[in-house]
Amino acid sequence: MKNIHFIGGEKGGVGKSVVARLLAQYCIDNDLSFIGHDSDRSHGTFSRFYADYASPMSVDEYSQLDELIEDMLNQEDSRILVDLAAQTIHPLCRWIEDSELLELCKEQEIKLTFWHVMDGSKDSVILLEELLDKFGDSVNYVVVLNHGRGQPFDIFNASPIKQRMLMLGATLMELRALQSSTMQKIDKANASFWNAIHLKENGLGFVEQRRVKVWLADAYLSFKSIEV
Numbered sequence: 166m167k168n169i170h171f172i173g174g175e176k177g178g179v180g181k182s183v184v185a186r187l188l189a190q191y192c193i194d195n196d197l198s199f200i201g202h203d204s205d206r207s208h209g210t211f212s213r214f215y216a217d218y219a220s221p222m223s224v225d226e227y228s229q230l231d232e233l234i235e236d237m238l239n240q241e242d243s244r245i246l247v248d249l250a251a252q253t254i255h256p257l258c259r260w261i262e263d264s265e266l267l268e269l270c271k272e273q274e275i276k277l278t279f280w281h282v283m284d285g286s287k288d289s290v291i292l293l294e295e296l297l298d299k300f301g302d303s304v305n306y307v308v309v310l311n312h313g314r315g316q317p318f319d320i321f322n323a324s325p326i327k328q329r330m331l332m333l334g335a336t337l338m339e340l341r342a343l344q345s346s347t348m349q350k351i352d353k354a355n356a357s358f359w360n361a362i363h364l365k366e367n368g369l370g371f372v373e374q375r376r377v378k379v380w381l382a383d384a385y386l387s388f389k390s391i392e393v
Contacts, residue, residue: 166244166392167237167275171257173249174282175292180311181282182210183348184340185248189215190358190381191388198243200236205250214357219246224253230260237275244393258299267303278305285316294326297333306335307391313342338387343380347373 172185182205189211192199201219203212212219222229233245249257261267270277281296283289293308308330310318321327331337347369351358354367358381361367362374369377 167240167273168278168393169233169237169245169247169270169275170278170280170393171247171249172280172282173254174280174289174309175251175254175296176284176286176288177251178314179282179284179289180309180313180340181251181280182208182248183311183313184280184282184309185211185219185246186214186358187340187381187384188246188388188393189218191385191393192244192246193218193359194385197393198240200243200245202233202245202247204248204253207250211246211248213355219248222247224249224256224260227260227263230257231264234266234269234273234275238273254296254299267300276305278307280307280309282309282311283318283321284311284314285318285320287320290321290324290326293321293330297326297329302333306330306333308335308337310337310339312340313345313348315342336391338391340387341380341383344373344376347376351377 170188172181172188174181189199189201199218201211201215202222203209203219204222204224209221212221224230236245237243279296279300281293283293310321350368351361356367358377361369362377
């Protein structure tokens with residue numbers, strides 16, 4: 166399988182990097198080869214927590230985006246995880262259009278998957294609609310309802326956009342909330358999720374580590390159905 170995963174949502178603070186980190190840990194734990202890239206210049210969260218697997222990149226540089234495809238063409242079976250910073254879809258779309266990337270990926274049997282990470286706001290619904298308008302049925306979608314942001318998803322559930330994304334074959338994933346104090350300890354320690362549940366120096370107690378394991382296992386079940 167050759168698959169480029171763009172983990173975005175356009176809106177800041179919805180948990181895009183958390184999903185990227187979860188995907189990276191899932192690949193590591195399941196011996197799935199992948200290359201990670203972090204496009205967030207201000208925080209670089211993905212590359213900070215998974216420095217051995219993810220490197221910085223800029224979606225404003227065509228040469229760096231081109232390398233994503235070159236990497237795919239030179240490998241038999243691989244995945245690329247790109248953690249998109251907020252407000253990066255427009256330069257990414259310019260590259261896709263200028264390079265006729267959708268046609269190229271179809272020719273080379275490279276799958277493009279856009280992950281849209283959401284909180285419960287109307288903004289997230291509007292941004293999802295814009296993403297669907299841009300690509301229609303030409304790419305794959307995973308819509309992540311991030312319950313870690315503490316908002317109900319009533320606006321999304323009542324929106325016609327939900328039915329539209331399902332008609333386009335999108336996968337809907339619900340990411341359970343991890344206790345905020347636990348996530349803060351992991352973030353403070355710059356720990357991968359593996360380190361968080363195996364190493365005591367990250368400040369997590371035994372019960373906390375157990376909760377992280379349960380949270381990871383729940384996310385992994387969703388990833389298996391998505392065929393990461």
